[in-house]
Amino acid sequence: MDETNHRLFVSEAYNERVLVYNLDADNELIDTTANFVIGQPDFTSNATATTQNGFNLDDGGLVFDDANNRLFVSDESNCRVMVFDTTTITNGMNASNVIGQPDFTTGTCSIAASTLEDPESTLSYDAARQYLFVPQYVSSRVLVFDVNTITNGEAAIFVIGQDDFTSSTNDTTATRMKLEYVGSAFDPATNYLYISDSNNNRVLVFDTTTITNGMAASYVLGQTNFTNDTSGLSVNQLDAPEALAIDAVNKILYVADSDNYRILMFDVSSITNGEDAVSVIGQADFDSAVAATPSQFTSDNGEGTGMYFFQTTQKLYVPEQYNNRVLVYGDMHETEEESPETDDDGSDKSTEDAAPNSGDANNDGTLDSEQSTVTGLVNSATASYSVVAATTCTANNSVSSDLKTTDPPRTTTITTTQPDFLTSL
DSSP: OOOOTTTEEEEEGTTTEEEEEEBTTOBBOOOOOOSSEEEESSOOOOOHHEEESSOOOOOOEEEEEEETTTEEEGGGGGGGEEEETTTTTTTOOSSSSEEEETTTTTTOOSSSSSSOOOOOOOOOOETTEEEEEEEEETTTTEEEEESHHHHHHHHOOOSSSSSSSSSOOOOOSOOOOOSSSSEEEEEETEEEEEEEEGGGGGEEEEETTSSOOOOOSSEEEESSSTTOOOOOSSTTTSSSSSEEETTTTTTEEEEGGGGGGGEEEEEEESOOOOOOOOOEEEESSSOOOOOOSSOOOOOOOTTOOOEETTTTTEEEEEEEETTTTEEEEOTTTTTTSOOOOOSSSSSSSHHHHHHHHOTTTTOSSSOOOOOTEEEEEEEETOOOEEEEEEEEETTTTOOOEEEEEEEEEEEEEEEOOOTTTTOOO
């Protein structure tokens, strides 16, 4: 997210491109049509390339430097990070710098201070120090680059996960990892760097206030200690965690628990090893792992390393690789006082805003949460959504309504003389 210039960047790995969506002044989506494309000359091309304006992404991740208008793209199969100056965006624009390679036409993978090996990951960025954190799964390490100024092929200043820049040992300790699809998140308030150590079924927490090569993690989530790696399905266990996102104000860490088809929310205002999650998205409870068909109530983040929490709007953006979409969850921490039911129809705002068709379930052009004659209902057992829309009202309180459901799809007309039928339903 580019909060200043109001743009959303989405990495689309198998089409070898980054799509750019213009946002309104409140950083809300204007529509779902991309306005620009990076990595391809147009919206219908998807060629791989090792050039100044092309990608071989595989599972490339993104991070944006708002202060300097820089977009960092992990170009995984080219073993590099591309840096774009987004002050002005044009289709197929050239990168301004490259990290991990000496030039824009080299794509050699190796283990050194100035080279990368499969940066299949979400990048993280410390804006205060201008540190770029680049996880790499093959070598199970995180390189730290000082990007106050960038020169092509510059060397990293620190390495986390290994003692030096030429080692690549996998292990289950406080200083070693077994990385694969790596998510990362950085909390600027605490300097905590969160790394999803997927093959160890855990998330490691590093205090980067002071960084040393091979430093030990301070905390672990998903395991009770630094030597366990068992997968599980419970309130405090994980199975191949991948994407991460941080709400730095409310101190909530979002963890895409991919093989459990869910997102766990951890309170990280204070952390204890193996602590319980405080909430779950995508499942009815902490003991369920149902791989449901795509809907607004499920979550399948398989092999997805990216997730983004936008602080101002309290929205969570969740890419679902196998469903070819990005889900947007809204009002993540609103209370009754902050988000009252505004249209007096018996259904709260958050439920109606999560309805199909972006909150306009009956497709009449107005959000359901803004109409007292339209109310949304969720079946907690099946996660199906129904909407009741009052279409005609007569003087004797007779009301004709359409009941639309998404599972299975159907429309039923209801006629009633009960004046408060919306609340009763």
